[in-house]
Amino acid sequence: MRSFTVSDFLTIVTALKWTFLLVGIALACGGPLALLLALMRSGTARLPRWLATGFLELVQGMPLLGLLMFFYFGMPVFLGINVPAIVAVGIAYTVYTAAFLGEIWRGGIQAIKHTQWEAAACLGITRWQQFRYVIAPQAFRIALPATVGFLVQLIKNTSLASVVGFVELARAGQIVNAGTFRPLLVYSIVAAIYFVICFPLTTWSRTLEARFNGAR
């Protein structure tokens, strides 16, 4: 057993970059997929709607830990080759983000009255332009508080990547704790770092929501 030193603290803090990398991958890859799912679910075509609904229900009915394991052990089965942990973990978080953001954004899109689509159609613009210039700006305002709320969930849930040995913030805490055996100190620091990142976002989300409700 050794004492807790500055270098232990630095180990924990530098692991943050992997937490942020995971969040970045999840948003960059999961975001577009979420938009697609939201459009499929709020559209009129039956088959895409069913497919999207099935996907959302399936992913939302599984624990994130399960998704992580499924892709971690599944990638070699699907592809026949071993992939680095970051790829498997990245895919799991992409799927997770797509499902939850897709549901949130569908709510935003469907909150816009159908007459808005019709009015936009009267302008003679294409269906994509109707969405892009008329529906999306309004839906964005409605869905923003929940989107920021999900971002907090995502940041907190990157801690689960530690189960497949991915060294992000929580895992770095476990490693340092194994060396120093100061659980109270180590996990308080880890929790405090998460709190410092998430609390401003939670507050922002609440402000957005209050502003939106006030405007209604």
Added chain:
Amino acid sequence: MPDLNFRPIWRYQDQLVEGVLTTLLLTAVATIAGLVIGIAGAVLIRSGPKPVRWLLRIYIEIIRNTPVLVQIFIIYFVLPSFGLKMTPIQAACVALSIYFGAYAIEIIRSGLDSIPKSQIEAGMCLGITRMQVLRHVILPPALRNIYPSVTSQFVLLLLGTSIASQVSADELFHVAGFIDSRTYRSFEVYTLICLIYFGLVISFKLAFAALGRLAFRWPVRR
């Protein structure tokens, strides 16, 4: 593509059933304890003395802005050094109750806030007791308003109990790790486990939808 072989897993049926039961037990304990915290907390945060309200806010913000994984670690690894020894299951129950309680306070508070003051005053004007106002005027619409949030939070809790496996509480996800270590059929084991969770979640969702239709049949004015 390697062959998939689910057969070795069937030998562990008993463990799987026990894992499911433990998962449901964890969920039930955390739900009941969390709702008790939620009701008491919501009432106190609306009308309690200022220091209590402050403490509750701090409690809610800390729980909502840190990962459950870290919360479980702190309760399981830190409390023993204060002389409070707990089995993994007990630690998981405590951690998940504290976690669910924080969300429950916010949900129940929003439900109580959703009833306009004038509606309560109108109830008072009927000359019925405060309890009757609560029972017939406040609760039915408040419950209806929070029902979707409570049920979806319940589903998140059910899935979240899997995190208890990280302090080796014997719930479903931990059973998966055990079977994996015995059979080396990792992919098959975790696919099966995911499907079991999915089955549980879908059953609960369908039951909640049916219950909601039964309990909240009166029409809404929009």
